[in-house]
Amino acid sequence: MAVIQWFPGHMAKALRQIREQMPLVDIVFELVDARVPYSSQNPEVALAAGNKPRLLIMTKTDLADRERLAEWLQFFKEKGQPVLALDSRQHNVAKLVTAKSKEILHDKMAEEAAKGLKKRPIRAMCVGVPNVGKSTLLNHLVKKNVAVTGNRPGVTTGQQWLRSSADLELLDTPGVLWHKFASAKQGQMLALSGAIKDSLYPKDDVALFALRYLREHQPEKLQERYRLSDADLAEEVTDPDLLLTITQKMGFRDDYDRASERLIFDLRKGKLGPITMEVPADLNAEGINE
Numbered sequence: 056m057a058v059i060q061w062f063p064g065h066m067a068k069a070l071r072q073i074r075e076q077m078p079l080v081d082i083v084f085e086l087v088d089a090r091v092p093y094s095s096q097n098p099e100v101a102l103a104a105g106n107k108p109r110l111l112i113m114t115k116t117d118l119a120d121r122e123r124l125a126e127w128l129q130f131f132k133e134k135g136q137p138v139l140a141l142d143s144r145q146h147n148v149a150k151l152v153t154a155k156s157k158e159i160l161h162d163k164m165a166e167e168a169a170k171g172l173k174k175r176p177i178r179a180m181c182v183g184v185p186n187v188g189k190s191t192l193l194n195h196l197v198k199k200n201v202a203v204t205g206n207r208p209g210v211t212t213g214q215q216w217l218r219s220s221a222d223l224e225l226l227d228t229p230g231v232l233w234h235k236f237a238s239a240k241q242g243q244m245l246a247l248s249g250a251i252k253d254s255l256y257p258k259d260d261v262a263l264f265a266l267r268y269l270r271e272h273q274p275e276k277l278q279e280r281y282r283l284s285d286a287d288l289a290e291e292v293t294d295p296d297l298l299l300t301i302t303q304k305m306g307f308r309d310d311y312d313r314a315s316e317r318l319i320f321d322l323r324k325g326k327l328g329p330i331t332m333e334v335p336a337d338l339n340a341e342g343i344n345e
Contacts (some may be wrong), residue, residue: 059242059256062234069229072214073182074103080226081160083109084152086183086192089119089140092127093333094244095184099233108159110179112152113140114188118323123331130335143192152196153177153223176224185230186249193217193227240264244332249323253316262315263294265322268332270297276327281305 077083083104088095092113101109111131116124124140131138137159141148156177157164168174183189196219217225232250236242243264246256269277274288281301288297302314321327 058239059246059251059261060236061251061255062232065229066231069214069231070099070103070233073100073180073228073231076180076214076226076228077103077105077107080107080178080180081163082156082177082179083107084112084179084181084225085109086112086114086181086187086189088184088187088248088250089113089116089124089127090331091244091248091333092331093338094241095187095248095250097182097184097231097233099231100182109137110152110155110159111136111138112192113138114143114183114192116140117142117144118325118329120329120331123334126335127331141192143188143195145195148192148195149198149219149223153220156223176218176220176222178224178226180226180228182228183230184232184245184248184250187230189227189230193225196223196225247319247322247332253319258312258315258319259298262298262318265318266294266297269327269330270294273327273330276330277301280321280327 083100085096085100096111113119113124113127128138128140137155139151139155141151156179160177164177181189181193197217198219214229215227217227219225230250232245236245242251242256243261245251246253246261247265266277270288277283278285278288281304283297283300283304286292287300292300298311298314298318299309301318302309302311305314305317307313307317322330
């Protein structure tokens with residue numbers, strides 16, 4: 056399994072700016088991909104936030120498995136981590152996020168009111184890995200296209216303040232990763248989700264990672280999407296051989312690089328159905344102490 060890592064200079068700069076701006080905000084909105092809720096959490100965000108309240112916002116829930124989404128929501132709640140699961144396009148996003156922020160910051164705002172301070176908007180910093188859907192969420196929070204969106208990492212390149220309502224102001228920040236992923240698997244997860252530039256990793260390696268997961272957990276999705284037989288998925292068939300079979304089914308002859316790219320994009324776009332590739336139990340199984 057290839058080791059994937061991506062931390063260019065502009066991300067180091069963005070992290071430094073996040074640390075510098077942190078004293079100006081009341082709360083941090085950390086967006087994570089609902090398909091990879093653990094792998095898409097940036098440990099640098101928690102370090103930068105310190106004691107600052109954080110609201111975890113799970114995005115792309117329309118592409119995630121509903122049962123596993125419920126498991127993650129319960130997991131975070133048991134850890135005392137405030138969390139929302141959102142389809143960023145739903146009409147009441149701004150209402151949900153504002154209400155949750157007021158709930159989290161109730162004591163702080165009440166203390167300011169008791170001191171006679173003028174009521175003011177909550178100031179929130181929005182952070183997340185690249186391509187997590189941050190700009191899409193922000194556009195729906197402010198109800199107009201103020202943040203550039205795109206189905207690729209690196210679209211947002213600088214910080215900007217945005218007003219959602221009289222009750223909420225938002226600091227948009229570029230998508231950032233961190234210096235070293237916890238494992239090679241985490242890098243593969245991030246590559247599959249679209250958080251890493253597609254030109255920076257071998258497509259066939261990531262496609263094989265996806266195939267291994269789907270064969271073990273949801274083989275019926277592979278069968279339905281790529282018209283595979285039970286024999287194609289037999290235990291003795293290797294993952295590379297299965298990839299070649301899928302390549303031929305796609306009409307790409309032996310161009311497995313092209314088929315690998317198609318498989319990755321199919322998974323990202325939900326063409327294999329809703330998929331969540333992590334569950335809380337994985338953390339214990341892999342010896343991760345959360």
